[in-house]
Amino acid sequence: MSRPPIDPLPGRIVRADRGPPLPSDAHPYRTIGPFDAGHIPAGLLKTHNLKAGAWGLLTVEAGAIGFCWDDEAGGGCELQVGEVILVPPLVPHHVERRGPVTITIAFWRQPACPGPKAAAPPA
Template sequence: MPRQILGFERDAAGEWIVRLDCGHRRHVRHRPPLSDYPWLADAAAREARVGAAIECGRCGRGELPAGAAEYRTTATFDEATLPAGLRRDHTIRAGSWGRVEVLEGRLRFVMPPLAVDRELAAGEHAIIPPEVPHHVEPLGAVRMRVVFLRAPGPDA
């Protein structure tokens, strides 16, 4: 899942970490032939990479960024009140994450770009990264809601 580089920092061992717009941080190492990032050694070249895209495996696995905090929850929907917009592909805005929670019944959760197509039962949830198309389909009687979360700012 490509994400935008916001900046760089070093860990305690002096290894480079990129801060990404999704809220994740990712180690980046220049170790050819496994990883080829020669620009890490030059401050100006690193700075020129701010705004560029780099892969975020954590987004691809649906992992929330550390410290993500809830800021809003939708109403509880059932199979009759589930909005049409949630039944067709849509995205969550940049900087926000979602957690689909099934309170009762069963729900199909589909996220095509990440090859996710799974059935969620009562008590289960699915994580939605920012800007990734997804939709839900009720599988009979269901009660569900969506919780929205924000990752800490880039300086946190």
């Protein structure tokens, strides 16, 4: 029986416009930022996506930033201070500076699934 998705930031509204929800067994493994408008890494400003099994939670700490989906559905939004967007794995996206802003991004993943064991080399 699967558990419901977790609320990674209790009390904060998390937008989830695309892809699968954050699984209940996911856990944070890395946080980057805070980045102000002048220090947002260039890779975030061009189309990119998260690897399989990884979700991102982009939080606007101050100001506002444009968030664009670069998949076939397209679209986007302007995220204001206090807003969070859940970015699922493998969905292309980018951010756009639109003035003063500070953002942080927390990366979450599920525990590693045990894979098949490699066969021992022949003797």
